Amino acid sequence: MVPQQQPSGMPFQRYRPFPAVDLPDRTWPAKTITQAPRWLSTDLRDGNQALIEPMDPERKREIFDLLVRMGYKEIEVGFPAASQTDFDFVRSLIEGGRIPEDVQISVLTQAREDLIERTVQSLAGARRSTVHLYNATAPEFRRVVFGVDRQACKAIAVEGTRHVMRFAEQYLADSALAEGGYFGYEYSPEIFIDTELDFALEVCEAVMDVWQPGPGREIILNLPATVERATPNVYADQIEWMSRNLTRREHVCLSVHPHNDRGTGIAAAELGVMAGADRVEGCLFGHGERTGNVDLITLGLNLFSQGVDPMIDFSNIDEVRRTVEYCTQLPVAPRHPYGGDLVYTAFSGSHQDAIKKGFAALERDAEQAGVPVADYPWHVPYLPIDPKEVGRDYEAVIRVNSQSGKGGVSYILHRDHALDLPRRLQIEFSHMVQEHTDTEGGEFNGERIWEIFEQTYLAEDGPVAVLAHRSVHGSGDGADYRISADVRVNGEIREITGTGQGPLSAFCDALAGIDVKVRVVDYVEHSLSEGTDARAAAYVEAEVDGRVVWGVGINHNITTASLKAVCSAVGQAARRGLDRP
Numbered sequence: 001m002v003p004q005q006q007p008s009g010m011p012f013q014r015y016r017p018f019p020a021v022d023l024p025d026r027t028w029p030a031k032t033i034t035q036a037p038r039w040l041s042t043d044l045r046d047g048n049q050a051l052i053e054p055m056d057p058e059r060k061r062e063i064f065d066l067l068v069r070m071g072y073k074e075i076e077v078g079f080p081a082a083s084q085t086d087f088d089f090v091r092s093l094i095e096g097g098r099i100p101e102d103v104q105i106s107v108l109t110q111a112r113e114d115l116i117e118r119t120v121q122s123l124a125g126a127r128r129s130t131v132h133l134y135n136a137t138a139p140e141f142r143r144v145v146f147g148v149d150r151q152a153c154k155a156i157a158v159e160g161t162r163h164v165m166r167f168a169e170q171y172l173a174d175s176a177l178a179e180g181g182y183f184g185y186e187y188s189p190e191i192f193i194d195t196e197l198d199f200a201l202e203v204c205e206a207v208m209d210v211w212q213p214g215p216g217r218e219i220i221l222n223l224p225a226t227v228e229r230a231t232p233n234v235y236a237d238q239i240e241w242m243s244r245n246l247t248r249r250e251h252v253c254l255s256v257h258p259h260n261d262r263g264t265g266i267a268a269a270e271l272g273v274m275a276g277a278d279r280v281e282g283c284l285f286g287h288g289e290r291t292g293n294v295d296l297i298t299l300g301l302n303l304f305s306q307g308v309d310p311m312i313d314f315s316n317i318d319e320v321r322r323t324v325e326y327c328t329q330l331p332v333a334p335r336h337p338y339g340g341d342l343v344y345t346a347f348s349g350s351h352q353d354a355i356k357k358g359f360a361a362l363e364r365d366a367e368q369a370g371v372p373v374a375d376y377p378w379h380v381p382y383l384p385i386d387p388k389e390v391g392r393d394y395e396a397v398i399r400v401n402s403q404s405g406k407g408g409v410s411y412i413l414h415r416d417h418a419l420d421l422p423r424r425l426q427i428e429f430s431h432m433v434q435e436h437t438d439t440e441g442g443e444f445n446g447e448r449i450w451e452i453f454e455q456t457y458l459a460e461d462g463p464v465a466v467l468a469h470r471s472v473h474g475s476g477d478g479a480d481y482r483i484s485a486d487v488r489v490n491g492e493i494r495e496i497t498g499t500g501q502g503p504l505s506a507f508c509d510a511l512a513g514i515d516v517k518v519r520v521v522d523y524v525e526h527s528l529s530e531g532t533d534a535r536a537a538a539y540v541e542a543e544v545d546g547r548v549v550w551g552v553g554i555n556h557n558i559t560t561a562s563l564k565a566v567c568s569a570v571g572q573a574a575r576r577g578l579d580r581p
């Protein structure tokens with residue numbers, strides 16, 4: 001019987017389930033995302049305000065430049081009324097001419113007149129800018145933080161919007177409001193996720209009545225899951241409900257701003273877009289308050305993995321990661337989707353086996369289709385995208401430790417040395433590697449695996465080693481192939497001769513003459529490189545003194561390689577005899 005789970009003793013009774021939205025005819029579950037939403041990076045604001053050590057101006061500029069290089073067109077650059085440092089940073093972007101013409105910067109402010117004035121002042125001279133105003137609308141915040149009723153709460157948003165417009169006329173007439181400029185407005189009912197939907201709608205409508213969105217004059221209504229408290233389907237229902245009920249919808253850019261408190265920020269953003277959101281706000285690698293804002297990198301590459309252009313360049317994910325780590329002074333976790341160190345790496349045997357077969361199948365399929373592999377539809381087990389697409393190489397895809405099997409070990413030998421081990425040799429050798437990983441522990445890199453392979457099969461330190469050989473082909477069928485070979489037998493050089501149907505059987509016949517009994521069970525060979533000095537690998541499975549073992553030979557001459565493989569098998573059998581009497 002399965003063991004019974006026991007009550008935890010945790011005080012779960014203190015918590016209440018999040019209310020569902022009454023939306024039985026919801027449409028979002030049947031939608032798919034077919035194009036990228038508009039993105040806004042709030043790394044320099046929400047991301048920055050949550051750092052242990054907020055970024056200095058140099059680090060902020062690095063992030064800004066990175067975001068621009070990646071292709072983000074809407075970038076929240078700070079909270080200029082918060083401090084002189086924040087204000088000065090915005091000024092340095094504008095006065096330093098660092099903002100490309102096709103990038104819209106935005107700044108956040110509370111709905112307080114003095115702060116709004118300072119905020120708008122910070123934007124003077126910018127050709128394109130957005131003011132983003134917020135106030136909390138959720139009942140708990142109305143009651144506890146602001147001590148206001150619904151009407152007074154709405155009035156804060158409405159008055160704030162009026163101030164923004166007034167100060168924009170005053171300070172931005174020569175820049176964003178001038179001919180050829182663009183001045184945008186964004187309003188967020190903060191804690192939207194906990195706000196009664198009818199009230200969130202009422203406040204947004206009241207704000208729109210002031211801003212008067214229309215053709216060429218959109219309003220961004222941003223509906224934040226300030227603290228993620230529900231399953232993402234609830235957020236999607238809330239977004240669909242707002243999208244359906246807002247007036248002037250065609251002039252509204254509906255934006256989502258998920259946080260990740262329940263670990264479902266990505267799902268919330270994706271379902272939010274399916275539910276009608278046009279735009280997503282988030283941070284690179286999910287920086288931001290507490291568990292962070294939604295991660296823009298995961299969202300973008302999720303789209304990419306579905307064949308949708310994210311409209312952002314992720315082709316050098318490590319550069320992005322290094323810059324973010326430097327600027328935030330926080331590490332990106334090794335398992336972070338798409339960007340973590342280990343996310344394209346398989347350690348376990350069955351995963352490695354499937355990946356190895358997947359790569360081979362991909363190459364085969366592409367060749368059959370007459371298409372370069374890099375253009376062929378990606379399908380490799382366990383790898384949702386081709387690591388090369390984000391600037392990773394295949395080096396790290398398969399790494400060997402005690403959890404690994406033959407697939408991984410032989411993949412590395414193939415990758416590093418072009419060896420195509422026959423299946424049973426893969427099994428034999430992977431057991432040897434496993435013996436080492438079990439005793440030594442840790443990870444084995446390609447060099448260590450090659451070292452073990454060389455010691456095991458190529459060392460030529462067994463009882464017999466072939467030094468030279470001469471052969472005479474017979475003319476007809478039958479055992480008329482004659483070989484004579486100089487071999488070192490237990491330290492002594494001897495010439496041996498034998499006959500057979502080919503070099504291998506003739507050599508085995510010659511070995512029998514010195515009492516070394518070898519019967520070849522299987523033989524495989526392949527070239528390792530092209531050209532006149534091409535080398536070949538020969539693999540011999542042989543029964544030696546009653547033991548079935550493999551031997552390997554590598555040489556420019558394929559016959560030499562095959563004789564070396566036989567000697568290698570003899571050496572293997574001798575070692576096994578010593579190891580396991």
Ligand SMILES: CC(=O)SCCNC(=O)CCNC(=O)[C@H](O)C(C)(C)COP(=O)(O)OP(=O)(O)OC[C@H]1O[C@@H](n2cnc3c(N)ncnc32)[C@H](O)[C@@H]1OP(=O)(O)O
Nearest residue numbers: 049079081082083109110111112134135136145146190226
């Ligand atoms: C969900 C979010 O991430 S919102 C963005 C949060 N980011 C930040 O707060 C970072 C920058 N903020 C700051 O530097 C400071 O808070 C400042 C400079 C803006 C304001 O500082 P202070 O005037 O000292 O106010 P304080 O920080 O204590 O903020 C709380 C006050 O603002 C009021 N307030 C908070 N949010 C808002 C808002 N959106 N609109 C209007 N008033 C607000 C509160 O009711 C409270 O008022 P009270 O003091 O009369 O009770």
Ligand SMILES: CC(C)C(=O)C(=O)O
Nearest residue numbers: 134188190191224226
């Ligand atoms: C200001 C708003 C958009 C915010 O950051 C939040 O609610 O998380």
